[in-house]
Amino acid sequence: MSALKLKKGATSHSAYNLRPTFSDVIERHTLAVLVENEPGVLARVIGLFSGRGYNIDSLTVAEVDHTGHLSRITIVTSGKPQIIEQIKAQLGRIVSVQDVHDLTVEGPSVERELAIFKVIGKGDQRVEALRLADIFRANVVDSTLESFVFEITGAPEKVDAFADLMRPLGLADVARTGVAALSRGA
Amino acid sequence: MIVQALIDQGVDTVFGYPGGAVLPIYDEVFQQNSIKHILVRHEQGAVHAAEGYARSTGKPGVVLVTSGPGATNAVTGLTDALLDSIPIVVLTGQVPTFMIGSDAFQEADTVGITRPCTKHNWLVKETDKLAGVLHEAFHVATSGRPGPVLVDIPKDVQFATGTYVPKTPSASRYQPQVKGDLEEITELVALMENAKRPLFYTGGGVINSGPGASQLLRELVEATGFPITSTLMGLGAYPASGDKWLGMLGMHGLYEANMAMHDCDLMINIGARFDDRITGTIPEFSPKSKKAHIDIDPSSINKVIRIDVPIVGDVGHVLEDLLKIWKSRGRKTNSAAVENWWTKIKEWRAIDCLKAEQKGKVIRPQYALQRLEALSKDHDRYITTEVGQHQMWAAQYLGFEEPNRWMTSGGLGTMGYGFPASIGVQMAHPESLVINVAGEASWLMNMQEMGTAVQYNLPVKQFILNNERLGMVRQWQELLHGERYSQSWSEALPDFVKLAEAFGAKGILCDDPAKLDDCIQEMLDHDGPVIFDCLVEKHENCFPMIPSGKAHNEMLLGEAETQGVIDAKGSVMV
Numbered sequence: 001m002s003a004l005k006l007k008k009g010a011t012s013h014s015a016y017n018l019r020p021t022f023s024d025v026i027e028r029h030t031l032a033v034l035v036e037n038e039p040g041v042l043a044r045v046i047g048l049f050s051g052r053g054y055n056i057d058s059l060t061v062a063e064v065d066h067t068g069h070l071s072r073i074t075i076v077t078s079g080k081p082q083i084i085e086q087i088k089a090q091l092g093r094i095v096s097v098q099d100v101h102d103l104t105v106e107g108p109s110v111e112r113e114l115a116i117f118k119v120i121g122k123g124d125q126r127v128e129a130l131r132l133a134d135i136f137r138a139n140v141v142d143s144t145l146e147s148f149v150f151e152i153t154g155a156p157e158k159v160d161a162f163a164d165l166m167r168p169l170g171l172a173d174v175a176r177t178g179v180a181a182l183s184r185g186a
Numbered sequence: 187m188i189v190q191a192l193i194d195q196g197v198d199t200v201f202g203y204p205g206g207a208v209l210p211i212y213d214e215v216f217q218q219n220s221i222k223h224i225l226v227r228h229e230q231g232a233v234h235a236a237e238g239y240a241r242s243t244g245k246p247g248v249v250l251v252t253s254g255p256g257a258t259n260a261v262t263g264l265t266d267a268l269l270d271s272i273p274i275v276v277l278t279g280q281v282p283t284f285m286i287g288s289d290a291f292q293e294a295d296t297v298g299i300t301r302p303c304t305k306h307n308w309l310v311k312e313t314d315k316l317a318g319v320l321h322e323a324f325h326v327a328t329s330g331r332p333g334p335v336l337v338d339i340p341k342d343v344q345f346a347t348g349t350y351v352p353k354t355p356s357a358s359r360y361q362p363q364v365k366g367d368l369e370e371i372t373e374l375v376a377l378m379e380n381a382k383r384p385l386f387y388t389g390g391g392v393i394n395s396g397p398g399a400s401q402l403l404r405e406l407v408e409a410t411g412f413p414i415t416s417t418l419m420g421l422g423a424y425p426a427s428g429d430k431w432l433g434m435l436g437m438h439g440l441y442e443a444n445m446a447m448h449d450c451d452l453m454i455n456i457g458a459r460f461d462d463r464i465t466g467t468i469p470e471f472s473p474k475s476k477k478a479h480i481d482i483d484p485s486s487i488n489k490v491i492r493i494d495v496p497i498v499g500d501v502g503h504v505l506e507d508l509l510k511i512w513k514s515r516g517r518k519t520n521s522a523a524v525e526n527w528w529t530k531i532k533e534w535r536a537i538d539c540l541k542a543e544q545k546g547k548v549i550r551p552q553y554a555l556q557r558l559e560a561l562s563k564d565h566d567r568y569i570t571t572e573v574g575q576h577q578m579w580a581a582q583y584l585g586f587e588e589p590n591r592w593m594t595s596g597g598l599g600t601m602g603y604g605f606p607a608s609i610g611v612q613m614a615h616p617e618s619l620v621i622n623v624a625g626e627a628s629w630l631m632n633m634q635e636m637g638t639a640v641q642y643n644l645p646v647k648q649f650i651l652n653n654e655r656l657g658m659v660r661q662w663q664e665l666l667h668g669e670r671y672s673q674s675w676s677e678a679l680p681d682f683v684k685l686a687e688a689f690g691a692k693g694i695l696c697d698d699p700a701k702l703d704d705c706i707q708e709m710l711d712h713d714g715p716v717i718f719d720c721l722v723e724k725h726e727n728c729f730p731m732i733p734s735g736k737a738h739n740e741m742l743l744g745e746a747e748t749q750g751v752i753d754a755k756g757s758v759m760v
Contacts (some may be wrong), residue, residue, distance in 0.1 A: 018487050018496035036359075039309065040297060052303055082488060089485035095306040095326055186340055 017085055018104070028057065028078045029104040030111060030181045031088065035097040037063050037071040044094050054087050055079060056158070058113075058178035070098065076179050092102055098149075103181050113182040115159045120147045121170030129169045136162045145171075187341070188277065188312075189214045189221060194353045197221055197248050199613050201232040205252025206292060210344035215250075224613060227634035229256050231606035233263020233631070235332075236273045238610030240570055241593045244396060246273040246327050247610065249456045253279045254404060256290030257338070258299060260599060264334045266505075267302040268418060269597025271394055271728040273332035275323050276304075281404060282342035283311050297579045300572030305333030313348030313419045321353045330362030331483040332394055333592075350681060366499030366507060374454070374478045374495045375512045377690065381452035382523035383411045383475075387435065390479060390596070391457015391501050393589045399502035400424070402458065406509055410519055414533055415443035416579055417458050419596045426585030432531065437463045438578040441539035441741060442531055443731070445701075447472050448738035455479040455711050457501045461597070470737035477628045479510030493662060511734045539730045539743055540582055549653045549699050551576065551722040555583035555623070558649060561706050565619040568611045570594065570603040572628030573650050575657035575728045580623040602631030605648060612644040613629075619647070619710065626652040626679060626719075636689040639715040647709050648717045656677060661727045682719035688714075697721040699711070732757040 006021065035041045042061055049056050057076040064072040084102070092098045103109040117138075119129045126148070133140065133150050135143060141150035152162050156179055163174060187212050192200070201224045204212045215223050226232040229251045236247025242727045257278040267274045281290040297309045301391040306326050308319045318382055319337055375590060378384060392399050400423045407414050407430050414424050415435040422433055433440035435447055447453070453475045458464070465471045471491060478495035479487050485498045495505055512518075542552035570593040571577040577594060586592050593611060595603035608622040617631055621630075629650050640648050659674040686693030692712050696719070709716045730741045735753065 015345075018484065019496070022492050035512060040301065043298070047302055082492075085484060086489055087487075089483075093331075093483065093485050098359070138709070 002061050012151075022080075022082055025079055026078055027081060027084060027104070028076065028101055029084050030109065031075045031077060031091070031177060032101040032103055032181060033073040033075060033091055033097060034099040034101075035073060035094075037069045038096065039097045040094055041071070042073070044096065045075075045091065048090055048094065049077075049087075052090065054083065060178040060180050074179055074181050101183070103183055106183060108184040109181050110184055111155050111179050112153055113156050113177055113179050114151065114153050115163075115169060115174060115176040117150045117152070117163065117166055118147060118173040119150065119166050119170050120172045122146060125169045127138070129166060132162070132165050132169075138162065140155050187317055187348065188320065188344070189218055191317050191352060191353075195321070195324045196245070197597060199224060199249050200248045201226055201235045201239070201257060201610065202250030203227075203229050203252065205256050205279065207253035207341050208250060208256075208277075208344070209279075209283060210341065211250060211277070211279070211339075212669065215313045222613075223623070224609070224638065226606065226609075227637045228632065230262050230298045230602065231246070231609070231632050231635045231638065233260050233267065233274065233276065234600070234603050234606035235610035235635075235638075236274050236276075236391070237267050237270075237603075238570060238593050238607030239261065239614045240267075240272050240610075241607075242272060242391075242590050242611040244590060244616045246275050246332075247325060247526075249274065249276040251276065251278055251291060252292065253281055253296065255713065256292075256297040257294055258261075260301060260336075261303055262598075264300055264336065266595050266598040266600045266603060267334035268303055268305065268706060270595065271332050271390060273327040273692055274334035275327050276492050278338045279344070280309070280338045280340040283340045284342070286340065289512070293337050296336070299725070300336050303334070305331075305337045306336065307336040309338045309340075313343050313346040315329075316343060316348060317351040318357075319352070322358055325358045326360055329358075329360060331391075350525065363498055364482070364500040364503050364529060366465070366480065366497040366504035368507060368511070368655070370495055370497045371504060371507050372511055374497065375508065375515060377411075377452050377478065378410065378512065379515070379518040380520055381412075381518055383446075383450045383674065384410070384452040384454065384525045385446050385450040385475075386412055386414040386454050386456060386523065387416070387425055387447065387458055388414060388420045388456045388684055389417040389458025392420055392423040393457075395457065395501035397589060399457075399500075399505060402502060402505035403455035404428070406505060408445075409517065410512075411521070411524055412454075412519075413446055413528070415446065416466055417461065417596070418594060420458060421581060421592045422586035422589045423535040424585040425526055427587060432535075433483050434581050435758070436461075437466070438582065438728055439729065440582070441537050441743065443533035443728050444732065444738040445534045446531055446743055450475045453477045455481075456505070457481060459486045460489065463488075465490065467735050468735050472738070526594070537743070544699050547699065549697065549702060549720060549722045551726055553585060553699065554651060554702060554720050554722060555579050557702050558623075558706055559584050561703065562619060562710060564623065566615075566617070567591065567621065568608075568615060570604040570607040570611060570622045572622070572624040572631075573599045573601045574625045574628055574663065574724070576623055576625045576651045578658075578728045584623075587729045601628040603628075605629055605646075606634050606635050606638075608646040608648070609638055609642075609644055610735070613614050613642070620645075621647045621649050624648055624650045625657060626650050626682075627655065627656050627676060630680075633685070635678045636686070636691060636715070636717075639688045643714060643715075645712070648715070649709070650682065650718060651720050652679070652682070653722050653726070655724055657726070658728070659727075664727070682717050686715075686717040691715040691717060693717045693719065695721070
């Protein structure tokens with residue numbers, strides 16, 4: 001892991017900011033939570049959010065270090081700054097949580113999401129869908145005479161924009177993975 | 187292997203109840219003499235007894251129960267221990283691994299059910315991992331902010347033989363921060379040097395940090411001359427007889443303590459968590475003060491109240507550094523201003539908010555506790571309580587000179603806590619006087635533990651303030667619900683003296699203020715468990731009181747002030 005740039009009031013344990021601003025503006029934060037990959041660990045994290053009434057906008061989880069038994073959970077959440085800090089602190093309390101990173105405040109990061117769209121249509125609509133997919137660098141992964149399945153990867157905003165364009169062209173089904181994110185740089 | 191792990195962890199007492207899925211462990215318990223097993227009468231009682239044991243010794247309490255109903259009955263105790271940060275290790279039996287998920291007899295998803303009410307829990311499916319998990323369980327329960335943990339052990343894992351791993355101190359990845367940030371501590375010292383109206387606000391964290399932390403706190407308070415108040419959970423960290431002591435604060439706290447909280451200019455929170463019983467309405471909470479907060483759990487800081495100086499660390503370690511830095515900078519305080527602050531506090535004190543004279547022929551509960559205090563305070567005494575009015579009166583009228591002498595259910599407010607807790611305390615301190623101050627309604631919730639008290643000849647004194655009412659519920663109905671006393675009195679109470687005798691214990695009934703002292707003395711002199719049925723005034727209310735939705739300086743001091751004080755906004759709060 002990269003060294004944390006700890007702010008005044010933060011602790012060495014994690015990325016807590018113990019002097020948050022108490023504003024009422026709702027912020028969207030992407031958190032990377034490294035957890036020991038043991039049974040029930042995802043339930044602990046999700047149970048924390050539901051039990052304390054926090055929001056989950058998106059959540060992804062997979063093992064990232066097989067020998068170290070570590071999984072990475074990427075959570076996109078929203079709330080007032082004080083609540084965001086509380087979420088991070090509460091996550092840090094979970095015994096199986098190794099580390100909590102707030103990618104939104106710890107410097108630039110990349111966020112990517114994979115989505116699969118099924119678009120059903122004929123004639124011009126079909127041609128237009130294919131043309132837009134090309135502009136968005138979406139791949140065709142399945143095709144029939146009446147449908148396409150597109151695969152698109154990008155920031156959530158890009159996936160949203162693609163979905164908006166496909167809707168009038170016969171968008172029938174969507175599957176999204178949720179956000180995976182990493183900090184930029186070494 | 188399990189018993190060996192417990193012995194290596196220094197366990198001398200286990201509270202439990204056997205059942206099908208823990209029989210192999212009970213068989214091991216049978217074949218050894220190092221650990222004493224206390225057979226309770228209900229699994230909830232086992233956990234509360236373990237809490238009493240833990241709170242009065244500083245060591246983790248250990249519970250052994252079976253699968254299914256054994257585990258679900260332990261849930262209330264686990265939640266209680268979680269909210270009050272009490273270290274408890276609960277071992278539960280589970281159906282064998284090959285039957286998990288089949289809705290087997292007495293199967294429950296124990297780790298699933300207890301996940302939100304433990305600090306951490308484990309299901310051990312491999313015998314070779316069992317010893318390591320047990321050691322880790324004790325480490326997690328007692329490190330950082332203490333709390334309850336649970337280890338669920340399937341029956342086939344209990345029967346199998348595996349490799350025992352001895353206890354190794356540094357094996358765990360879980361290592362919470364105990365030392366506070368010196369820069370932050372120095373910032374607090376600078377504030378202390380200049381504060382005009384400083385106040386220490388201490389909590390259960392001081393008790394959990396160990397007797398050393400209480401010693402350091404006493405040294406700090408005496409050296410600075412600052413006033414000190416405490417939450418319900420922190421009573422005893424600073425002696426009630428100390429002249430800097432303002433008494434407990436909060437919803438039923440003392441007038442001088444709450445007024446000082448409201449008017450102070452520097453609040454130093456040491457191991458407390460700004461519980462809603464303490465703060466009253468948040469926007470009007472101590473509006474003029476800078477606030478420092480020392481807590482081992484970062485999530486407590488800024489959770490409800492905005493903090494100016496946050497210090498993450500163990501109270502004992504932080505107080506040591508704080509004293510060192512304050513002394514090295516010349517032991518400065520703004521003594522002239524603090525002198526004026528004390529003058530103000532003494533004016534509030536003069537109101538004498540706990541004044542309660544005994545008049546008439548019915549015993550007032552406050553008087554009963556004043557007499558209990560007078561007659562028992564010179565004993566080597568431990569107090570537990572149930573939950574309700576009697577609990578608040580006990581906190582107000584009994585004095586605690588040492589930490590670990592006061593066991594009460596603060597965060598969860600569990601009726602039925604006090605009696606089993608008193609059994610756990612008595613087990614840990616067989617020669618001491620252990621009194622459970624109770625209400626009759628709370629006490630009945632775990633009255634089956636009389637069997638435990640009698641079986642082990644534990645001389646616990648059950649001091650029941652009997653008003654034939656759910657007193658606190660009745661008080662709220664009077665203040666908030668137009669005196670409509672919905673379901674808040676018992677129309678069929680047992681004869682407590684006969685009840686005691688039925689269990690083979692002693693019962694004492696007292697309904698006359700003139701005979702109260704003699705009756706209390708009789709209770710104290712009896713070598714064995716006693717149920718003391720003290721018939722008290724039925725409509726007494728607990729004051730002072732900060733009504734819901736009000737601020738610290740809007741306290742009610744007595745009956746005359748109660749009309750229409752709680753508005754619609756306040757009445758939705760609990």
